[in-house]
Amino acid sequence: MPTFFDEMYADGAVRDHYRAYESWLSAQAPQAIAAKRAEADLIFRRVGITFAVYGNEAGTERVIPFDIVPRIITAQEWTGMQAGLAQRVQALNMFIHDIYHEQNIMKASIVPPEQIFRNAQYRPEMQGITVASDIYAHIAGIDLVRAGEGEFYVLEDNLRVPSGVSYMLEDRKMMMRLFPELFARYPVAPVEHYPDMLLDNLRSVAPLGVSDPTVVIMTPGMYNSAYFEHAFLAQQMGVELVEGQDLFVNDNAVYMRTTRGPKRVDVIYRRIDDDYLDPLAFRADSTLGVPGLLSVYRAGRVTLANAIGTGVADDKSIYPFVPEMIRFYLSEEPILHNVPTWQCRRKEDLAHVLAHLPELVVKEVHGAGGYGMLVGPASSKAEIENFRRRIVAHPDCYIAQPTLALSACPTFVEAGIAPRHIDLRPFVLSGKTISMVPGGLTRVALKAGSLVVNSSQGGGTKDTWILEN
Amino acid sequence: MLSRTADHLFWMARYTERAENTARMLDLNVQTAMLPQTPAAARRGWCSTLGICELQHAYNAKYPEVTARDVLDFMVRDTTHASSIASCLRAARENARAVRGTLTNEVWETLNITWLEMQNKLDRVFDGDPGQFFEWVKHRSHLSRGVIFGTMLQDEALYFTRLGTFLERADNTARILDVKFHDAGRNTSEGPFRDEHQHDYYYWAAILRSVSAFEIYRKVYRDAITAERVVDLLMLRPDMPRSLLACLSEVVRNLRAATADTGRDTLRFAGKLHAELKFAHIDDILQQGLHAYLTGFLECVYELGNRVSRDFLVPAAA
Numbered sequence: 146m147p148t149f150f151d152e153m154y155a156d157g158a159v160r161d162h163y164r165a166y167e168s169w170l171s172a173q174a175p176q177a178i179a180a181k182r183a184e185a186d187l188i189f190r191r192v193g194i195t196f197a198v199y200g201n202e203a204g205t206e207r208v209i210p211f212d213i214v215p216r217i218i219t220a221q222e223w224t225g226m227q228a229g230l231a232q233r234v235q236a237l238n239m240f241i242h243d244i245y246h247e248q249n250i251m252k253a254s255i256v257p258p259e260q261i262f263r264n265a266q267y268r269p270e271m272q273g274i275t276v277a278s279d280i281y282a283h284i285a286g287i288d289l290v291r292a293g294e295g296e297f298y299v300l301e302d303n304l305r306v307p308s309g310v311s312y313m314l315e316d317r318k319m320m321m322r323l324f325p326e327l328f329a330r331y332p333v334a335p336v337e338h339y340p341d342m343l344l345d346n347l348r349s350v351a352p353l354g355v356s357d358p359t360v361v362i363m364t365p366g367m368y369n370s371a372y373f374e375h376a377f378l379a380q381q382m383g384v385e386l387v388e389g390q391d392l393f394v395n396d397n398a399v400y401m402r403t404t405r406g407p408k409r410v411d412v413i414y415r416r417i418d419d420d421y422l423d424p425l426a427f428r429a430d431s432t433l434g435v436p437g438l439l440s441v442y443r444a445g446r447v448t449l450a451n452a453i454g455t456g457v458a459d460d461k462s463i464y465p466f467v468p469e470m471i472r473f474y475l476s477e478e479p480i481l482h483n484v485p486t487w488q489c490r491r492k493e494d495l496a497h498v499l500a501h502l503p504e505l506v507v508k509e510v511h512g513a514g515g516y517g518m519l520v521g522p523a524s525s526k527a528e529i530e531n532f533r534r535r536i537v538a539h540p541d542c543y544i545a546q547p548t549l550a551l552s553a554c555p556t557f558v559e560a561g562i563a564p565r566h567i568d569l570r571p572f573v574l575s576g577k578t579i580s581m582v583p584g585g586l587t588r589v590a591l592k593a594g595s596l597v598v599n600s601s602q603g604g605g606t607k608d609t610w611i612l613e614n
Numbered sequence: 615m616l617s618r619t620a621d622h623l624f625w626m627a628r629y630t631e632r633a634e635n636t637a638r639m640l641d642l643n644v645q646t647a648m649l650p651q652t653p654a655a656a657r658r659g660w661c662s663t664l665g666i667c668e669l670q671h672a673y674n675a676k677y678p679e680v681t682a683r684d685v686l687d688f689m690v691r692d693t694t695h696a697s698s699i700a701s702c703l704r705a706a707r708e709n710a711r712a713v714r715g716t717l718t719n720e721v722w723e724t725l726n727i728t729w730l731e732m733q734n735k736l737d738r739v740f741d742g743d744p745g746q747f748f749e750w751v752k753h754r755s756h757l758s759r760g761v762i763f764g765t766m767l768q769d770e771a772l773y774f775t776r777l778g779t780f781l782e783r784a785d786n787t788a789r790i791l792d793v794k795f796h797d798a799g800r801n802t803s804e805g806p807f808r809d810e811h812q813h814d815y816y817y818w819a820a821i822l823r824s825v826s827a828f829e830i831y832r833k834v835y836r837d838a839i840t841a842e843r844v845v846d847l848l849m850l851r852p853d854m855p856r857s858l859l860a861c862l863s864e865v866v867r868n869l870r871a872a873t874a875d876t877g878r879d880t881l882r883f884a885g886k887l888h889a890e891l892k893f894a895h896i897d898d899i900l901q902q903g904l905h906a907y908l909t910g911f912l913e914c915v916y917e918l919g920n921r922v923s924r925d926f927l928v929p930a931a932a
Contacts, residue, residue, distance in 0.1 A: 190730065191730070193711065193714070193722065193726045366712075367711055367712045376715040379715040380714070380715035380716070385615075386713075386715050386716075387616060387618075388618065390618065391616050391617070401616060402616065402617045402618070403615055403616055403617060404615055404616075404617055404770055404872065404876070405874050405875070405876070
């Protein structure tokens with residue numbers, strides 16, 4: 146493993162912005178801290194802040210481990226990140242609009258057409274369709290990692306149905322409940338107004354001519370892994386949480402079934418994949434969707450957030466082109482770095498990847514959630530050889546990146562406090578304007594040395610503090 | 615509000631109430647089992663408990679004979695059928711989870727904690743006095759009802775929740791009365807008590823206690839405990855919270871609040887059922903035959919539940 150950046154310490158000394166925290170922590174009795182951690186676990190369980198597990202133990206609910214050591218970021222660093230995030234998301238929205246309209250970026254030979262048209266996430270149904278404010282990714286989750294001082298890389302863009310914002314909010318609530326005294330010592334920027342911002346954002350992209358739009362959240366149901374978040378956001382925004390069966394299409398409009406009869410719906414924040422939205426247009430076997438929804442959508446009489454077909458822009462095969470998009474659409478230099486990426490579909494890249502597998506991270510182009518990836522330095526010979534065969538068989542399906550030295554943050558583990566690798570997912574809202582709350586969700590890989598932070602792979606979360614000046 | 619949301623709220627309340635009534639009924643049987651009685655009567659007590667919940671077939675398929683321990687186990691912990699206390703509390707929590715965004719945090723947490731605590735308690739139900747477990751179930755039910763009433767906005771969400779509670783309670787009270795009145799006649803004819811009145815006293819006193827009505831009976835009638843008055847109390851007293859009449863009053867009140875353009879026929883149906891109880895006299899009912907009367911009543915409650923579903927909860931596709 147390469148050496149990594151420690152968020153709290155530099156050459157054995159505590160970094161300035163962690164100093165007050167460190168002195169507070171070292172004054173705490175271990176039993177008191179242990180009691181607080183137990184309390185946090187109990188509260189998460191009681192409140193039912195859980196995610197459903199797929200696979201082996203289907204149907205069971207688990208609490209995502211919460212770590213009480215906050216991840217602290219200075220105002221100055223955040224200001225840079227914020228500008229970089231807004232820039233990136235703006236370019237991505239312009240890219241999606243371009244792809245489904247003039248396709249200038251292909252005409253300019255910046256993105257090869259086959260990368261778009263052979264992408265399973267490209268939706269021909271969206272070609273030429275006008276969406277409100279030309280916004281496609283209304284809610285974007287951009288995964289960032291830090292490699293050094295002020296040096297942030299975008300690991301991936303999530304433009305379909307990014308989740309985790311409820312943990313960001315619950316983690317803050319938990320920290321304030323457990324350690325109110327810390328918030329007297331630190332000027333932590335608040336995040337609790339996220340649901341308000343989200344609701345404003347969703348209302349701002351209602352179909353033309355709707356003055357008082359009805360917004361709903363659409364969930365696949367209570368057995369979805371992120372169901373807690375769907376219910377949480379619906380409650381916090383005061384909107385209905387609907388399933389496909391609650392909606393129907395009539396006379397070119399979408400309605401929900403209520404105890405007082407049908408009610409018109411204008412904006413659907415859908416937490417369900419494109420494929421399942423409308424059995425008449427996409428997967429016919431979907432029981433989660435609404436028959437006829439696409440035709441109402443294409444007529445501009447309902448807004449879907451995010452739009453259909455955003456996956457064409459957050460695919461790992463499109464990721465390497467994002468810096469060029471920023472230059473192309475905005476005529477600006479990208480503020481946030483991209484991780485250097487080898488695309489196995491290219492002969493020369495493939496040769497490099499196959500020759501350096503033990504050093505690289507290889508990802509499936511369409512994978513998500515930490516499934517189907519190879520972390521070279523952490524894998525056995527057999528695992529690497531097994532993966533090599535998969536890459537050779539389908540080079541188009543893989544990209545590779547150097548194993549980044551993700552920064553680490555002190556974290557409670559069984560043996561005490563030890564550094565664990567972290568990332569950060571800020572949530573960027575796009576509507577009439579681009580907005581975000583300071584920070585985002587910090588995910589932490591709880592296994593020593595592990596770089597995989599996904600909750601489905603045993604990752605935990607931390608409260609993220611952006612300090613105000 | 616969303617029809618599906620109303621449906622989940624309705625069933626959340628019904629399952630909570632059903633768990634409580636099952637606990638009350640099982641507790642009653644544990645209590646009466648301590649009275650001197652013939653083995654046949656004891657066995658009949660447990661059989662009729664199964665009968666009240668329409669579980670004889672499911673039970674017989676699993677156990678060769680009816681014993682107290684097996685019936686308790688079947689009705690408390692067995693999650694292979696939907697009527698055990700464990701199944702009911704789980705279903706209540708699942709329904710709450712499906713609409714947790716509609717509930718206040720306190721309501722959701724109360725139901726979630728009930729479910730979490732239950733998992734620890736189920737292993738130890740029979741270690742000591744199972745009555746303690748039944749007490750716990752009752753308390754959790756009281757608590758969730760109180761938290762619902764004390765924290766929820768008084769809108770449709772509350773109306774459909776309360777509707778579920780009282781429709782279920784009306785059903786459960788009617789079933790207990792029906793079976794226990796029937797058993798009482800048979801037990802006295804063969805019982806070990808020399809004195810018929812003495813037996814009646816203990817039998818009906820236990821039933822009154824099971825519905826928290828022993829002291830109420832004393833206060834209302836100031837007289838000896840007789841089957842007729844117990845039936846009167848649990849059916850026709852408007853001020854007795856578990857009586858059929860009181861339940862129907864609440865059903866009509868909440869239904870009226872929830873009814874707009876839809877559901878007028880259902881409200882009329884409920885109103886007729888309510889009026890019938892309100893102006894009934896216990897002598898007439900007993901003369902007509904309690905069993906026949908209660909059978910008719912249960913059919914009406916069942917029909918009412920179906921109508922509520924059809925009008926509000928699971929409306930046909932538009």
